[in-house]
Amino acid sequence: MKSKTKLAVFYVVALFASHLWLAFSGDQAADSGKEVELGESDRLFVLLGEAGGFDNALEPLSNELGRIENTDVWVPDFGAGAFELDDVEGFLAMNASPSIQLVGNRYGCVEALLLADRLGERISSVTLVAPVISTRFELLGDERLNGALKAFQLAWFWALENGVPHFGLTDLLPYNLRSSRRVFDADQDAASQVFESLDTRVFVAYGADGGIAANGALEAFRAVRPRVGDIRYPGTDDEVLSEHSAELAKSLLSLSQVGRVVGTGRVAESPRFEDFSGIRLSAWWAGFLLAVATFASEDFACIGGGLLAASGSVGLTPAILGCMLGIFFGDLGIYFIGRIFGTAAVDLPVLRRIVSPKALRRSSDWFAKRGVALVVLTRFFPGSRVPTYFAAGVVKVDWIRFTLALLLASAIWTPILVLCSFFLGEVFLELFESLGAGGWLGIVAFILCFAFGVRLFAKLASWKGRRLLYSSWRRLTGWEFWPIWAVYAPVVFQILWLAIRHRSVSLPFSVNSCMPASGLVYESKIQILEHLERAGVPIARFEAIRLELSSEEKLARLEAFMERVNLSYPVALKPDVGQRGQGVVIAKTVEEAKAFFEKQEEDTIAQEYIGGSEYGVFYHRFLSEESGVVSSITDKRTVFVIGDGRSNLETLILRDERAVCMAAYFLSEYESELERVLSDGEKFMLASIGTHSRGAVFLDGAELITPELSEAVDRFSRDVEGFHFGRYDLRVPSPEHLKRGEGIRVIELNGITSEPTNMYDPKHGPFFGWASLMRQWRLIFALAKENRLSGHEPVSKRYVLRLAISYLRGVPSRDLF
Numbered sequence: 001m002k003s004k005t006k007l008a009v010f011y012v013v014a015l016f017a018s019h020l021w022l023a024f025s026g027d028q029a030a031d032s033g034k035e036v037e038l039g040e041s042d043r044l045f046v047l048l049g050e051a052g053g054f055d056n057a058l059e060p061l062s063n064e065l066g067r068i069e070n071t072d073v074w075v076p077d078f079g080a081g082a083f084e085l086d087d088v089e090g091f092l093a094m095n096a097s098p099s100i101q102l103v104g105n106r107y108g109c110v111e112a113l114l115l116a117d118r119l120g121e122r123i124s125s126v127t128l129v130a131p132v133i134s135t136r137f138e139l140l141g142d143e144r145l146n147g148a149l150k151a152f153q154l155a156w157f158w159a160l161e162n163g164v165p166h167f168g169l170t171d172l173l174p175y176n177l178r179s180s181r182r183v184f185d186a187d188q189d190a191a192s193q194v195f196e197s198l199d200t201r202v203f204v205a206y207g208a209d210g211g212i213a214a215n216g217a218l219e220a221f222r223a224v225r226p227r228v229g230d231i232r233y234p235g236t237d238d239e240v241l242s243e244h245s246a247e248l249a250k251s252l253l254s255l256s257q258v259g260r261v262v263g264t265g266r267v268a269e270s271p272r273f274e275d276f277s278g279i280r281l282s283a284w285w286a287g288f289l290l291a292v293a294t295f296a297s298e299d300f301a302c303i304g305g306g307l308l309a310a311s312g313s314v315g316l317t318p319a320i321l322g323c324m325l326g327i328f329f330g331d332l333g334i335y336f337i338g339r340i341f342g343t344a345a346v347d348l349p350v351l352r353r354i355v356s357p358k359a360l361r362r363s364s365d366w367f368a369k370r371g372v373a374l375v376v377l378t379r380f381f382p383g384s385r386v387p388t389y390f391a392a393g394v395v396k397v398d399w400i401r402f403t404l405a406l407l408l409a410s411a412i413w414t415p416i417l418v419l420c421s422f423f424l425g426e427v428f429l430e431l432f433e434s435l436g437a438g439g440w441l442g443i444v445a446f447i448l449c450f451a452f453g454v455r456l457f458a459k460l461a462s463w464k465g466r467r468l469l470y471s472s473w474r475r476l477t478g479w480e481f482w483p484i485w486a487v488y489a490p491v492v493f494q495i496l497w498l499a500i501r502h503r504s505v506s507l508p509f510s511v512n513s514c515m516p517a518s519g520l521v522y523e524s525k526i527q528i529l530e531h532l533e534r535a536g537v538p539i540a541r542f543e544a545i546r547l548e549l550s551s552e553e554k555l556a557r558l559e560a561f562m563e564r565v566n567l568s569y570p571v572a573l574k575p576d577v578g579q580r581g582q583g584v585v586i587a588k589t590v591e592e593a594k595a596f597f598e599k600q601e602e603d604t605i606a607q608e609y610i611g612g613s614e615y616g617v618f619y620h621r622f623l624s625e626e627s628g629v630v631s632s633i634t635d636k637r638t639v640f641v642i643g644d645g646r647s648n649l650e651t652l653i654l655r656d657e658r659a660v661c662m663a664a665y666f667l668s669e670y671e672s673e674l675e676r677v678l679s680d681g682e683k684f685m686l687a688s689i690g691t692h693s694r695g696a697v698f699l700d701g702a703e704l705i706t707p708e709l710s711e712a713v714d715r716f717s718r719d720v721e722g723f724h725f726g727r728y729d730l731r732v733p734s735p736e737h738l739k740r741g742e743g744i745r746v747i748e749l750n751g752i753t754s755e756p757t758n759m760y761d762p763k764h765g766p767f768f769g770w771a772s773l774m775r776q777w778r779l780i781f782a783l784a785k786e787n788r789l790s791g792h793e794p795v796s797k798r799y800v801l802r803l804a805i806s807y808l809r810g811v812p813s814r815d816l817f
Contacts, residue, residue: 011165018165025168035270043256044071044097046115047086049075056174057241061162064249071253072097085111099256105129105241107183110191117194125201125255127229129248130211130237133191135215136278142311142776148444152186155552157181161396182284192273196224199256205227205248211237215279223271269553277312287322296328301326302414306421307446316422324414331406338393373400379409380458383517421450429651445516467654480698480760481661487766492775498781508777509795510784512751514722517800518784519751525605526576528749535719539746540731541565541638544576545597545604553595557588558606567608569593572689573748576603586688610731614690615701615738615758619713620725623786628717628724630710632772633701635735635758636690646784650674659686662695667764692760700758704738712741724783727754752780 008161045065049058058075065073074095075089092100104112109131118125135143153792154177161170161177195202204212204221212218219230231242231251240248281289286308293301305319354608378388393404425446459465475481499505512518514531524546533539543561545554562571573596575583583600587593587611587750597604621628639659641652653666666686667674678684687695717723731749737743756776759769788794 005462012025012164015163018167019162021167023400032287033150038331041072041097043068043099043101044072044074044095045113045252045256046092046100047073047075048102048112048115049102053554055240060245061103061241061248064245065252068249068253069427078724085114089115092119092122095187100125100131101125101252101256101612103127103129103252104131105562106132106364109133110186110188113191113194113198114187123200123260125203126198127205127231127255128250129215129240130207131204131221133188133195134217134220134273134276134278136273136276137212140277140279140308140311141279141313145307145313146309148447149443150180154180154184164770195221196270196272201229203231203255203674205231205233205240205291206241207236208232208234208237215275217279218271220276220768221277224273224427225269246732252811280312281308281314283318285316287318287325290319290322291326291329292494294323295330297451298327298330299417299454300447301324302417303421303425303447303450306418307425309418311423316418319422320415322476327414328407328410331385331410334389334401335393335399335402335406337392339396340393342394346770355412357500373405375405376409376412379413380461413622414656416614417454424450460591463653464650466661468663471654471660474661478762479764479766480692480762482766487769488620490770494774495777502781502785504793506786506797506800507788508752508780509800510792511725511780511786512723513787514720516750516802517795519726520753520800521803521807522577525574525748526603529605531745532749533719535716535721537716537720538744540572540610541606542605546607547600547603551594552598555594555605558593561606562796565608569607572607572609573597574598574605574607576605582692584689584694592599592791606748610747611759612731612733612739612743613735613737614729614747615704616698617709617713617724617728617730617758618754618758619717621714621717621784622783623724623790627710629712630705630713632758633704633738634760635699635701636757637697637699638685638690639687639695640683640685640698641678641681643682645680646677648675650675652678654684657696658697661785662686665695666764686715693755697759697762698760700761700764704735704760706739706741708741709739712744723749724787725756725780726751727731781809 016568047058047062055641062073062075080253098124100119102112102116104110104126105134106129108127110133112126112128116126132138139149142764157175157177157180160166171178202225204213204218206218212221222230231248232249233240235243272738290301290305290308293304303324305314305323308314309316309319374388375392378385389406396668422726459469460794495508499507509517509520511706513518515523515528526542529539545557549557556574558571562568569590570586570588571593573585573587573593583602585596587596614637616634618632619628639656639662641649641656641659643652647655649670650667653663653670659666670686690696692698713728727750728746730744730746732738733743734744756772758764759772
């Protein structure tokens with residue numbers, strides 16, 4: 001099994017085990033989480049921690065209050081999911097303590113105020129420690145931006161909670177999914193209104209250094225509620241509970257002895273929270289945060305900088321400069337990695353996925369032709385920046401000139417992006433809110449749409465980008481290019497229904513006894529061709545070359561085979577086990593053959609390369625019938641481009657209406673030759689084998705089915721013992737030879753997982769394809785049923801399952817049989 005496959009299997013198993021563990025332990029916690037045992041005391045302190053749940057910061061205060069006589073302390077554990085606000089309200093409503101005091105810490109202040117409003121006269125006082133009750137005085141200082149940030153934060157923790165096997169260890173984190181969800185759900189607008197109007201004593205405890213004393217929140221609290229109590233301690237807000245819990249406990253005891261005092265609410269002429277502009281990040285701090293954010297995503301950082309400037313949280317100049325410097329130093333780092341480590345840096349995991357050796361060579365050639373001016377241009381073309389800057393370092397472009405060019409590119413690109421976000425962001429948000437949607441949702445929608453728009457515009461700005469977008473559109477709208485899960489999604493349900501109807505899951509694997517599981521997976525091309533050869537089927541000459549031989553021995557074996565049957569290059573080389581043309585090479589030279597052998601992990605089949613036309617011929621035969629049926633034919637066409645003496649290969653690929661559909665594959669496959677200019681009339685073969693995933697065109701060849709062809713195929717198929725259903729891949733000199741059933745040379749034979757590939761003809765759509773596949777599987781079940789009734793030995797379900805699991809795990813066939 002490949003290391004990546006092993007890791008993936010282990011990860012999935014661990015994730016499944018983690019969810020089982022959480023489900024079991026969660027049930028136990030739910031059974032015991034709402035048990036509350038408090039004695040009859042003179043006073044009750046209810047402590048509401050960060051986001052309304054228990055947090056470690058409350059523990060010192062809880063311990064200090066617990067030492068006071070005739071006092072109960074309760075910290076509802078919202079964090080474990082045991083309590084909701086209604087639960088706490090119901091318990092406190094029934095509690096007999098004459099004095100109930102609520103103490104909230106940060107976001108816990110929101111729920112403390114909401115509880116106080118619900119319980120009314122039962123509450124003696126509310127003490128808020130470093131309260132976060134107005135969105136204007138937290139995080140970014142703007143309700144919409146803060147909402148979007150909390151939404152991203154919630155999404156991130158949701159992914160961590162559900163996508164990482166943690167076995168409950170995330171509960172030990174100071175911040176996790178439960179706390180982020182409570183922060184996201186915290187009704188700060190309602191809490192702000194309660195703070196303004198609550199008719200009982202409210203106190204604010206804070207540190208004198210920084211925090212709410214410095215960001216303007218304390219000033220707003222005093223203005224909105226002039227009679228608010230002030231509990232001030234030296235140090236920071238965090239130190240109120242960690243360093244001064246004993247003093248705070250004494251203050252709370254004193255408050256409880258006074259009892260409830262009314263008439264302490266808002267004064268009529270007092271301002272409201274919305275009358276305050278909120279916090280404003282310092283220019284240096286805002287610029288630094290945006291610069292750091294560019295290392296995660298340049299686009300999102302620039303868009304966020306523009307929105308922050310539009311909201312007034314930061315100045316426009318710091319937003320632009322912060323993003324520009326972050327982008328500049330990030331790109332400069334790519335250059336120096338290439339300059340210091342050279343081509344060896346491509347082996348680093350971070351760069352391996354985005355900088356291929358071919359892309360590096362190509363970027364180096366660009367620099368040789370166009371110089372440092374290329375640095376400015378690549379800033380505007382997605383996907384070219386990293387390999388270009390890295391190549392500049394590898395070829396040791398003068399770093400002073402490169403730095404100046406990089407600074408110029410950043411100075412052009414960054415203001416454009418930030419200013420667009422600045423001017424368009426507020427307009428977009430106002431429109432979004434006018435439609436009745438939430439402001440934070442508008443922020444998220446704007447960031448995603450703007451980022452998508454920037455990349456779309458960058459692609460539309462160049463001919464290559466427009467052609468690649470056209471390629472993506474053709475692949476999206478063309479059924480033949482759909483991913484396999486989309487092709488087979490409806491068919492799977494029909495297969496399940498047929499298995500239920502026939503009361504057998506393993507029935508389909510009784511169609512072809514000459515192949516493992518009737519050709520599900522792991523069918524050996526060598527064994528099948530040998531079986532066909534013994535039956536007298538006209539096959540292309542071949543030679544089996546075993547994996548255990550050295551590269552030199554394999555090459556000698558190949559040359560001996562070619563000499564024996566009088567062949568010359570090119571020759572077809574294939575892995576013995578493989579599907580959809582994986583690993584197939586048409587070797588034109590000895591060097592190409594040697595390179596193939598050095599990478600092989602399976603036995604090799606060397607086969608003569610036969611010219612002419614290639615076709616896929618689908619055939620089936622019932623035991624009860626005298627002759628079989630050729631049900632469909634696929635005309636497989638190769639793809640090529642022709643030079644004009646001016647255009648390079650990349651341009652020819654992107655210009656060609658068929659080749660552009662496979663542009664991503666062709667541009668990668670021939671990356672080292674893209675700059676080559678083909679001479680006028682020169683033909684460059686892009687897809688030389690009849691495999692759709694490697695560029696071949698599949699056409700419906702129904703008009704090629706003739707009685708002569710059907711008779712010829714049926715004649716040699718009847719002699720193949722154990723074969724009743726499958727597709728021949730064959731070559732003939734011409735279509736006329738195929739119609740006459742003459743000159744046929746079979747290349748391969750595929751079993752039940754072979755497709756009626758005529759369905760991939762561009763003129764057909766998904767409904768034709770789905771109908772063809774469903775008809776095929778009905779036929780498979782019918783053929784298998786007849787074979788089973790005639791005495792065919794059933795295939796073991798365990799054997800089929802072993803094959804399927806081994807195939808998914810990537811187990812080589814030599815380790816299986």
